[in-house]
Every structure is written in C-alpha cells, then in structure tokens.
Amino acid sequence: MTESWVNSAERIGVDLHLELSGPGGRRAALTRALREAVRGGRLAPGTRLPPYRSLAADLGVARNTVADAYAELVAEGWLTARQGSGTRVAERARPSRQAAGAGARAQAPARARGPRHDLRQGRPDASAFPRTAWAASYRRALQAAPSEAFGPGDPAGRRELREALAEYLARARGVRTAPDRIVICSGFAHALRLLFGRDAPGGPAGGGVLRGPLGVEAYGLGFHRDLLAAAGVRTVPLPLDEHGARVAALGRERAVLLTPAHQFPTGGPLRAERRAAVIDWARARGAVVLEDDYDGEFRYDRRPVGALQGLDPERVIHIGSVSKSLSPALRLGWMVLPERYVEPVLAVKGEREGWASVPDQLALADFVACGSYDRHVRRMRQRYRSRRDRLVAALAERAPHIGVTGIAAGLHAVLRLPSGTEQTVVEAAARRGIALDGLAAFRHPDSPASAGDGLVVGYAAPADHPYGAALEALCEVLSTA
Amino acid sequence: MTESWVNSAERIGVDLHLELSGPGGRRAALTRALREAVRGGRLAPGTRLPPYRSLAADLGVARNTVADAYAELVAEGWLTARQGSGTRVAERARPSRQAAGAGARAQAPARARGPRHDLRQGRPDASAFPRTAWAASYRRALQAAPSEAFGPGDPAGRRELREALAEYLARARGVRTAPDRIVICSGFAHALRLLFGRDAPGGPAGGGVLRGPLGVEAYGLGFHRDLLAAAGVRTVPLPLDEHGARVAALGRERAVLLTPAHQFPTGGPLRAERRAAVIDWARARGAVVLEDDYDGEFRYDRRPVGALQGLDPERVIHIGSVSKSLSPALRLGWMVLPERYVEPVLAVKGEREGWASVPDQLALADFVACGSYDRHVRRMRQRYRSRRDRLVAALAERAPHIGVTGIAAGLHAVLRLPSGTEQTVVEAAARRGIALDGLAAFRHPDSPASAGDGLVVGYAAPADHPYGAALEALCEVLSTA
Numbered sequence: 035m036t037e038s039w040v041n042s043a044e045r046i047g048v049d050l051h052l053e054l055s056g057p058g059g060r061r062a063a064l065t066r067a068l069r070e071a072v073r074g075g076r077l078a079p080g081t082r083l084p085p086y087r088s089l090a091a092d093l094g095v096a097r098n099t100v101a102d103a104y105a106e107l108v109a110e111g112w113l114t115a116r117q118g119s120g121t122r123v124a125e126r127a128r129p130s131r132q133a134a135g136a137g138a139r140a141q142a143p144a145r146a147r148g149p150r151h152d153l154r155q156g157r158p159d160a161s162a163f164p165r166t167a168w169a170a171s172y173r174r175a176l177q178a179a180p181s182e183a184f185g186p187g188d189p190a191g192r193r194e195l196r197e198a199l200a201e202y203l204a205r206a207r208g209v210r211t212a213p214d215r216i217v218i219c220s221g222f223a224h225a226l227r228l229l230f231g232r233d234a235p236g237g238p239a240g241g242g243v244l245r246g247p248l249g250v251e252a253y254g255l256g257f258h259r260d261l262l263a264a265a266g267v268r269t270v271p272l273p274l275d276e277h278g279a280r281v282a283a284l285g286r287e288r289a290v291l292l293t294p295a296h297q298f299p300t301g302g303p304l305r306a307e308r309r310a311a312v313i314d315w316a317r318a319r320g321a322v323v324l325e326d327d328y329d330g331e332f333r334y335d336r337r338p339v340g341a342l343q344g345l346d347p348e349r350v351i352h353i354g355s356v357s358k359s360l361s362p363a364l365r366l367g368w369m370v371l372p373e374r375y376v377e378p379v380l381a382v383k384g385e386r387e388g389w390a391s392v393p394d395q396l397a398l399a400d401f402v403a404c405g406s407y408d409r410h411v412r413r414m415r416q417r418y419r420s421r422r423d424r425l426v427a428a429l430a431e432r433a434p435h436i437g438v439t440g441i442a443a444g445l446h447a448v449l450r451l452p453s454g455t456e457q458t459v460v461e462a463a464a465r466r467g468i469a470l471d472g473l474a475a476f477r478h479p480d481s482p483a484s485a486g487d488g489l490v491v492g493y494a495a496p497a498d499h500p501y502g503a504a505l506e507a508l509c510e511v512l513s514t515a
Numbered sequence: 516m517t518e519s520w521v522n523s524a525e526r527i528g529v530d531l532h533l534e535l536s537g538p539g540g541r542r543a544a545l546t547r548a549l550r551e552a553v554r555g556g557r558l559a560p561g562t563r564l565p566p567y568r569s570l571a572a573d574l575g576v577a578r579n580t581v582a583d584a585y586a587e588l589v590a591e592g593w594l595t596a597r598q599g600s601g602t603r604v605a606e607r608a609r610p611s612r613q614a615a616g617a618g619a620r621a622q623a624p625a626r627a628r629g630p631r632h633d634l635r636q637g638r639p640d641a642s643a644f645p646r647t648a649w650a651a652s653y654r655r656a657l658q659a660a661p662s663e664a665f666g667p668g669d670p671a672g673r674r675e676l677r678e679a680l681a682e683y684l685a686r687a688r689g690v691r692t693a694p695d696r697i698v699i700c701s702g703f704a705h706a707l708r709l710l711f712g713r714d715a716p717g718g719p720a721g722g723g724v725l726r727g728p729l730g731v732e733a734y735g736l737g738f739h740r741d742l743l744a745a746a747g748v749r750t751v752p753l754p755l756d757e758h759g760a761r762v763a764a765l766g767r768e769r770a771v772l773l774t775p776a777h778q779f780p781t782g783g784p785l786r787a788e789r790r791a792a793v794i795d796w797a798r799a800r801g802a803v804v805l806e807d808d809y810d811g812e813f814r815y816d817r818r819p820v821g822a823l824q825g826l827d828p829e830r831v832i833h834i835g836s837v838s839k840s841l842s843p844a845l846r847l848g849w850m851v852l853p854e855r856y857v858e859p860v861l862a863v864k865g866e867r868e869g870w871a872s873v874p875d876q877l878a879l880a881d882f883v884a885c886g887s888y889d890r891h892v893r894r895m896r897q898r899y900r901s902r903r904d905r906l907v908a909a910l911a912e913r914a915p916h917i918g919v920t921g922i923a924a925g926l927h928a929v930l931r932l933p934s935g936t937e938q939t940v941v942e943a944a945a946r947r948g949i950a951l952d953g954l955a956a957f958r959h960p961d962s963p964a965s966a967g968d969g970l971v972v973g974y975a976a977p978a979d980h981p982y983g984a985a986l987e988a989l990c991e992v993l994s995t996a
Contacts, residue, residue: 070858148663160666169657172874176650181978182629184842185641223865232713232745257865264713361665363873377551384704384738391872392844393653497662 052093059256059479060095065103072112072123081123083113098457102475105460109149109469116465150467151504155299155446156255156328156358157495162414163361167406168397175396187392189383190376191218191368194399199368202402203354207330208340210347211370217379220365220390221355222326223261228369228382229324229351230265242267243378244322249290251279252481253300258291259478271478274485278304281312289322290315294342295330299476299490301440301448303339313342316349322372327354331411334419334442348372356398358445359411366390366398418445421493421501428505433512445494448473451515456487459515463489466507533574540737540960541576546584553593553604562604564594579938583956586941590630590950597946631948632985636780636927637736637809637839638976643895644842648887649878656877668873670864671857672699672849675880680849683883684835688811689821691828692851698860701846701871702836703807704742709850709863710805710832711746723748724859725803730771732760733962734781739772740959752959755966759785762793770803771796775823776811780957780971782921782929784820793823797830803853804831810839812892815900815923829853837879839926840892847871847879899926902974902982913990926975929954936996937968943992944970949985 052071054063071077083089086100093100104121107113115121183192190196196213203209219225230242246267250259252274262269270287272279278297281304284290290312294304304312316323325342333339343352347370355367367390371379383389401407425447429436437450451459456472463470473488496504533552535544552558564570567581574581585602588594596602664673671677677694684690700706711723727748731740733755743750751768753760759778762785765771771793775785785793797804806823814820824833828851836848848871852860864870882888906928910917918931932940937953944951954969977985 066862073858157666160664161662163662163665165657165660168874169654172653172657173650176646176653179646181642181644183641184644184844185638185976186843220870361873362667363665365870365872377554381547389701389846391846391875392842393649394872394875495666 054093054095059260060093061099061102061475062256062260064093064095064099065106068103068107069110069112072107077123079123079125083121083123085120098474101457101461102472105464108464109154109467111149115461149469151469151500151507152495153468153470153491153493153504153508154495155471155490155492157492158358158361158414158445159417159494159497160361160363161497162417163363164406164410167410168360168401171400171404171406172393172397175400176393178400179393179396183392183396187389189217189380189389190214191216191390192392192395192399195395195402196368198399198402202407203341203352203370206408207327207352207354208344209352209370210344211352215347215371215373215376217369217371217376217383218390218395219367219369219383221357221362221367222328222353223257225353225367225369226258226261227265228379230262230267231382232265243375243382244289246289247287248324249284249287250478251292251297252478252483253473253476253485254291254293254298254478256476269478269480271481273481273483274300276302278302278308281308281315284312284315284319284321286319287321288319289324291324291326292342293326293328295327295339296333296441296443298326298328299446299448299473300485301444301446303441304342309342309345313345313349317346321349322375323350325350325352327352329358329444330354331359332415332418332444334415334422343370348374351375359414360407364394364398366394417498418494422447424501424505425491425493428509429512432509433515436512436515439488446490446492449489449491449512451487451489453487455515456489459489459511462511462515463508466511468504468507468511470508535574535576540741541574542580542583542956543737543741545574545576545580546587549584549588550591550593553588558604560604560606564602564604566601579955582938582942583953586945589945590948592630596942630950632950632981632988633976634949634951634972634974634985634989635976636952636971636973638973639839639842639895639926640898640975640978641842641844642978643898644844645887645891648891649882652881652885652887653874653878656881657874659881660874660877664873664877668870670698670861670870671695672697672870673873673876673880676876676883677849679880679883683888684822684833684851687889688808688833688835689825690833690851691825692833696828696852696854696857698850698852698857698864699871699876700848700850700864702838702843702848703809703834704738705846706834706848706850707739707742708746709860711743711748712863713746724856724863725770727770728768729805730762730765730768731959732773732778733959733964734954734957734966735772735774735779735959737957750959752962754962754964755781757783759783759789762789762796765793765796765800765802767800768802769800770805772805772807773823774807774809776808776820777814777922777924779807779809780927780929780954781966782925782927784922785823790823790826794826794830798827802830803856806831806833808833808835810925811835812840813896813899813925815896815903824851829855832856840895841888845875845879847875898979899975903928905982905986906972906974909986909990910993914993914996917993917996920969927971927973930970930972930993932968932970932996934968937970940970940992940996943996944989947988947992949988949992951989 052067054060054067086097090097090100104113108115112124113121114124193213195218196216199216200211200213219228229244232242248267248269249272250269252271259269272283279292294309296303312323327341341352343350352370356364422442426438439448439450456474460472471490473485473490533548535541535548567578571578571581585594589596593605594602595605674694676699677697680697681692681694700709710725713723729748729750730753731750733752740750753764760773775790777784793804808822822833824831833851837845903923907919910919920929920931937955941953952971954966954971
C-alpha cells in the first residue's frame with residue numbers, strides 16, 4: 035500500500051508529501067509518516083494540521099484512521115490538541131539536526147517526558163522493580179557462575195534457568211515440562227520470530243519452524259499481527275464471545291495463537307469446553323496451539339486458571355516472559371516446546387544469535403529459585419488488584435454509566451462506552467494528556483464482528499501516586515462521555 | 516541443495532538416511548545431519564562410520580567435506596577417532612530420551628565437557644571475566660537508574676551507554692560520532708540481521724535497510740555468509756593479498772563488509788591506500804562500507820590502526836561489540852551509523868524487539884565511564900600478547916618449519932602449513948582432542964584463489980594453565996606435519 039498526499043499551502047501552511055507505505059496497516063503508516071515529517075523538520079513546530087475529515091478524504095482512508103494517528107502522536111508528545119484550535123505540531127518537537135558530530139536524532143519529546151498520564155496497556159509499574167532483591171540475586175549468580183558461563187553460550191539458554199523455570203511453571207501455572215523442552219528467548223515477539231521467521235541460516239529450508247495460516251483472536255496486539263505479516267504468515271481472525279475465542283471456527287489453519295488465561299484485550303478466560311475443543315482440533319489436524327500466557331500470574335478473584343499447555347504438552351507451545359511480572363527491560367522470556375520443535379527452534383536460534391544476557395539469565399534463575407519471584411508477584415498482585423478496585427470505585431461514583439468488563443485479572447481493564455463514542459473519548463483523553471487506546475486499535479482488520487466501543491485502560495504503568503491523578507483525569511473525561 | 520545417502524548395512528552396521536538440506540554449505544549440512552543422527556539415536560554409540568572416501572563418493576561431495584564434518588564432530592565430542600580403528604560414534608553420545616517429563620534433549624557431550632584443548636578462534640578467555648569490577652558497575656547502575664529504565668525501552672539503546680560509547684570509540688578507535696548515531700544491539704550477527712533482514716514489520720517495504728550484492732573478503736566467517744544468504748543477500752568474494760582485501764575489484768556491489776584493522780582470519784591490516792580507495796568507491800557509487808571492528812583493541816606491536824569510519828562517517832557503518840573484549844555472554848554490541856540509516860534501523864528494530872538487557876546496558880555504561888573497560892582491555896592485551904609470544908616461541912623450538920603469519924594482534928594466529936597437509940593436520944589435531952579450524956573452513960565458496968594451507972589457532976580461549984597443555988599437544992601434532 036502506497037499513497038501520497040500533497041496538501042494545499044493555505045490549509046496547513048507547508049508543502050508536505052506523505053507516503054503511506056510499509057507494512058502494518060494504514061493507521062501505522064500514517065502515524066509513521068507524520069512522526070517522520072515532524073522529526074525531520076518538514077512540519078515545523080506550531081504548524082496546524084488539517085482536520086481529520088479533509089486529510090482522510092485526501093488520503094482515501096477512514097476518518098478514524100486519521101483521528102487515531104493524531105491521538106497517538108498527541109500522546110507521544112509530537113502533536114498537541116486543544117478544543118477549538120485543532121491539532122498542531124508541538125512546540126517542543128524540534129527537528130533533527132543534520133550536522134555530523136552533533137546530536138543527530140531528534141529526541142522524541144515523549145521519550146524525554148512521557149505522556150502526562152500513562153494508562154497504556156501492557157506496562158507494569160516500573161517504579162516497583164525490586165532493585166534490592168534483584169541486585170542480590172545478580173551478585174550471588176555472578177559469584178557462583180562457572181567460568182564457562184562467560185564463554186559462548188547454549189542457544190537453549192542456561193540450564194540453571196531452565197531448571198528453575200520448569201519447577202516454577204509446573205507449580206504456578208500447571209505447565210508439564212522439563213528443562214530440555216524450554217528455550218530461553220528475549221520475550222514474546224522474539225518467540226514469534228523464532229517460530230515463524232524465514233531469515234534464519236539454520237532454519238528449515240524455505241520457511242520457518244511453523245507456517246501459516248495462523249488463527250488469531252479477532253482482537254489482539256496489532257504489533258504481533260504486523261510481525262507475522264512481515265514474516266509472510268497469513269492470520270485468520272477467530273470471533274470472540276463471552277466464553278472467549280470461538281475455536282469451533284478453526285478449519286484448515288496450521289496453528290492458532292490464543293490468550294487462554296485472560297483474553298487480550300477483551301478480558302475473559304477461555305471456557306473449559308473450548309480449551310478441550312481446541313486441543314481436539316490440534317490433534318485431529320496435526321496443528322499446534324500457541325499459548326500466550328502474558329499475565330497468567332495476575333488473577334485477583336480466585337486461583338488462576340492453569341495453562342492450556344497442561345492438557346497436551348505435545349500440542350501446545352507455551353510462551354511467557356518477565357515483561358509483565360518483573361520488567362520488560364530485562365528482555366527475558368521462554369518457550370515451552372513439544373519435543374519435535376526443540377531442535378528446529380535451536381537451529382533457527384543458532385549458536386551466536388540473540389541469546390538473552392547470560393548473567394541476567396543466571397540472576398533470574400536465582401531470583402526464582404530463592405522465592406524472590408513469588409514474593410514479587412504476590413506483592414504486585416495486591417498492588418494491581420487495589421489499582422483495579424480504585425478504578426471500579428471511581429467510575430461507579432463519577433461515571434456510573436461506564437461499565438467495566440472482563441474478569442478481575444491482569445494489568446488492564448476494558449471500559450464499555452456508549453455506541454459511537456469511542457473515537458471522541460480517545461481524542462478527549464489525548465487532549466488531557468492521557469495515553470490509552472480504544473478497543474478499535476486492537477481489532478483484526480479482517481474481523482467481521484465488532485466488540486463494540488470501549489477503552490483499554492492499563493492501570494499498572496503509573497507509580498502509586500500519579501495513578502490517582504491519572505484516574506481523576508480519566509473520570510473527568512468519562513463523566514461527560 | 517538436498518541429497519540423501521543410504522549406507523549399506525555391512526559398511527557401518529545401521530540403516531541410515533542422511534539428508535543434506537538447509538542453507539550453509541555442504542559441510543554444515545553434513546555436520547548437522549550426522550549430529551542429528553547421533554543425537555536422535557539412529558547412530559548408536561560405538562558404531563563405526565564409513566571412511567571419508569566412500570561416504571564422499573556416496574554423497575557426491577568432496578573428501579575434505581566429509582573429513583571436516585567428522586573432525587568437527589570429534590571436537591564436539593559426538594564422535595571419536597583413533598588411528599587404525601577409524602571414526603566411531605562416541606560411547607558417551609547417548610540418544611535423546613523421548614518421554615515427556617524426562618530430560619528430552621540429549622546433552623551434547625561437548626556442552627558438558629568441551630573439547631580437551633580449545634584452540635578455536637573468536638573466543639576470549641572466559642576465566643578472565645572481571646566479575647568483581649562488573650558486579651560493582653552493575654550494582655551502581657541499578658541503584659542510580661531512574662524508574663523509567665525498568666519500563667519499555669528506547670530501541671536505540673540507553674542514552675547513558677550511547678554517550679559512554681561515543682566518548683570511548685572516539686578516544687580509543689578514532690570513530691567520529693555522537694550518541695544519536697549509535698544503535699545498541701546484541702552483537703555483530705544481530706547488526707547484520709537488522710541491516711539486511713527482511714522480516715521486520717517496521718522495515719522498508721519489501722527489503723532490508725541495505726541490499727546486496729555485498730562484497731566480502733574471500734576469507735571470513737562462514738556463519739556471517741550463511742546469515743546473509745538466508746536473508747537473500749548475494750555475497751561476492753574480494754581477493755586478498757598481503758595488503759588486505761583488493762578493493763579495486765569492487766564494482767556494482769551496493770555495500771562491502773571488511774575487517775580493516777586485522778583481516779579475519781588471515782591476519783593483516785588493510786593498507787592505507789586501500790582504505791582511501793574503498794571510501795572513494797563508496798562515494799562514487801553511493802555505496803556503504805561495513806566495518807567489522809571485531810578485535811581492533813588488541814594490537815600488540817604498536818598503536819592500533821584507527822577505525823576506517825573516521826575517514827568518512829557518512830559512508831561507513833562501524834560495528835563493534837564486547838564479545839571479544841569482555842564476554843560474548845553479555846550480548847552487547849553497537850552500530851555507529853551514518854545519519855540516513857538511523858531511523859530505518861530503528862524502525863526495523865522496533866519498539867519491542869530484541870533490545871539488549873537494560874540493566875546490562877547501564878552496567879556497561881558505568882564500566883566504560885569509570886575506566887574499568889580500559890583497565891580490562893589493557894590487562895587482556897598483555898595476557899593475549901604473552902599467549903601469542905608463547906605460541907611463536909614453542910613453534911620455533913618444536914616445529915620450526917611452521918611459520919606464523921599476520922600481525923601481532925587479536926585473539927588468533929594463522930600457522931602456515933606445507934601445501935596439501937592442512938586436512939591431515941586438522942584431523943590429527945581432532946584425534947588429540949584439539950578443537951581448531953583449518954584455513955579452508957573460512958574460504959568463500961566462490962573464491963577462485965586459495966590462501967594456501969594453514970591453521971587458525973585461537974590462543975585466547977583456554978585459561979592460562981590449560982593453555983600450556985594445549986600448546987604442547989599442538990606442537991606434538993605439528994612437529995610431524
């Protein structure tokens with residue numbers, strides 16, 4: 035998809051050519067093109083952008099696509115939006131300097147400041163990282179490590195960590211495995227790349243370890259869909275209802291990617307009959323189920339549902355990471371693999387490619403084995419639970435017409451909005467400096483059914499104190515929605 | 516390339532089907548197939564393998580290809596070789612167990628034991644990792660880090676580290692850059708993948724940041740060539756002579772990958788006129804030079820040659836890592852980029868893909884800034900220099916007919932062998948439990964000219980004490996070569 039747009043000078047006062055190219059959908063392409071134009075200085079600070087409607091007409095895209103792109107760039111700090119005066123390039127968005135030897139890349143203002151209120155999904159409270167306990171594990175691990183730990187590593191990851199994880203995942207998540215079935219990676223996206231990527235010298239000739247078409251939930255992370263599309267994998271959306279993904283719709287797909295513990299982002303667990311049905315489908319078809327256990331440890335109402343993997347370790351690839359439970363900064367995750375995939379994945383991963391840091395792996399092994407991981411998860415579970423309770427209470431008082439759906443779990447909640455209001459609310463929130471997403475941002479482009487209007491509110495990212503202010507700002511926006 | 520071979524039962528006593536498929540050349544495919552057959556139990560412990568000549572004839576490959584594969588598997592511990600009794604499957608190479616819940620992947624005996632004498636190239640002395648100084652840097656960095664360091668990161672890498680590296684690379688390597696031109700990655704292979712890989716959702720539509728054909732030195736790491744081939748990049752070998760790569764042979768290539776400080780593996784620096792000439796070529800053609808500065812800090816005779824990048828920061832991508840200087844276990848490297856490549860590389864790297872561990876990045880920033888990195892490099896320079904001196908002295912005494920070529924630099928030396936003897940010597944070394952490579956292992960398959968017979972001896976990998984025994988074993992092999 036490539037389209038371009040040259041605006042008329044009277045409308046925004048600059049001559050601007052936008053190319054909507056590259057994978058990732060029109061919204062992503064437009065966001066990228068606008069960000070690039072601001073960053074590169076083609077759109078000067080203070081410049082007024084055209085109204086949604088006229089830019090949408092010029093580009094031949096939906097009005098919502100433009101509104102989404104503007105809202106995202108407002109939240110990032112590149113643009114500002116004020117009711118009455120429209121959307122403008124932020125005064126602080128200075129273009130990049132061209133001279134070599136000088137700082138050549140413009141700092142995104144968002145990188146320096148972040149949004150005023152960060153309610154984006156998928157982010158744990160960075161202020162709660164257990165520095166003292168982690169530093170102790172790191173020091174112990176570094177002292178105890180054999181010399182060979184500092185030489186070339188095993189692409190499977192350190193055995194110490196795989197042993198600790200096998201024990202932990204069995205105990206905490208009902209995963210049936212052994213250290214030799216676990217491959218360490220740097221997170222969920224890295225796992226997808228190892229499974230589906232085609233550019234690996236040690237991989238199967240002409241393709242990834244797994245191939246498409248891949249069934250995915252009708253709502254999910256666009257980032258994952260983009261990554262799969264770039265690897266040439268076709269994704270087929272599965273409808274969602276109150277019992278989770280309708281797995282009966284699976285047909286000739288070769289694999290399916292699910293979030294069984296807590297559907298992302300709509301928030302329900304996969305019902306027991308469907309858990310059994312998807313395993314039956316995989317057995318009958320010789321297919322495989324990818325289980326994204328992204329927040330399985332954070333369930334607040336009763337005991338977490340065990341991993342789907344426990345039903346059939348030979349048909350499910352269980353994928354987890356510390357990105358939600360501890361920090362995305364560590365870049366540590368794991369795949370629990372059926373026997374037949376272990377060697378192909380290791381061949382793709384290769385002997386020198388992209389292992390996670392070995393000292394960090396050893397530190398995590400110690401952190402899990404000595405109980406610090408359990409303690410931290412319990413502490414964060416209480417904290418996030420109370421965040422969710424505060425959100426529910428605040429809405430009940432200030433915006434009682436807004437319902438909270440999904441189970442009491444995870445790091446985000448979905449707020450139901452009156453039909454047709456999502457876009458307006460997301461824009462109003464962006465004007466208040468609140469960074470969050472509407473449900474529409476997660477919808478698979480080929481999904482026939484809509485899950486309705488809603489907001490995906492990540493309540494974990496702010497520290498405890500700023501959370502109160504973020505909640506206050508959100509309630510103000512919603513009370514008039 | 517796919518070939519298969521079913522041996523006759525009387526020859527090796529088992530029914531074995533070998534498929535030579537996948538990228539990476541015949542030697543790599545055969546090594547993989549044999550390793551897999553041993554690991555999977557199809558070749559039982561004690562089984563005698565066919566002589567080189569007959570297996571080579573069956574598979575339609577060169578005798579050397581079979582000999583190389585056997586030698587590699589002997590060094591890894593899967594096979595054993597004794598003069599007179601041929602090559603057999605090692606008694607310790609137990610097949611993988613099939614039962615779930617049990618250890619499912621056979622441990623490579625080599626992973627547990629390693630070769631008796633490790634003289635493989637590219638490996639620093641793992642026993643010399645500066646645990647105390649590193650732990651101190653890590654602790655300081657963890658304490659000083661702002662909370663946002665534990666949230667989602669900047670794909671460019673931590674600013675603290677880019678600032679420390681910009682200062683260090685300017686001072687120690689003559690690199691002309693700024694923090695905004697540096698992108699942190701996990702090592703050289705990761706850099707190649709970011710530059711040439713096609714599977715990135717944020718990347719340029721339909722291709723990598725750079726495209727082939729790519730000029731490469733006629734001798735180099737097969738691993739890099741495999742990685743490039745898997746990314747669809749054609750590599751064109753440049754002849755080598757005593758002044759380094761003959762860059763005058765460059766024509767319509769779009770980029771060239773060089774090791775200017777210390778040609779890998781043959782060991783000379785790129786002569787000054789050629790340094791200038793390759794920059795002229797890049798300017799005239801709009802091409803780019805990739806500078807692999809893999810061991811630029813380790814020069815023992817006089818001051819290191821500065822980085823080629825200093826000649827033209829807009830035409831050279833300078834790539835380095837701590838893999839040789841500190842440890843490959845940290846998975847930390849960097850790219851110093853011309854302005855125009857910064858944003859495309861960051862788009863490929865993406866906001867959530869494969870950053871290096873943030874705590875490790877912060878620790879390295881501290882380690883460099885407080886002078887620990889310089890101290891460690893100076894200490895290792897002395898150690899490796901004395902290793903090289905011991906090698907030269909031992910050969911002068913025990914095998915005076917063997918010459919050592921290349922400059923006094925780096926972590927390896929090239930020993931010249933009498934013509935036609937390389938394969939025999941590599942096999943004899945493997946029988947003695949010495950893991951090392953012959954020069955032929957590094958030759959580009961399309962290279963018309965041979966650099967002659969030689970051994971690439973990595974003198975850095977063993978700790979100080981075992982190095983003496985390794986040298987002794989090597990001299991015994993060479994005294995009769």
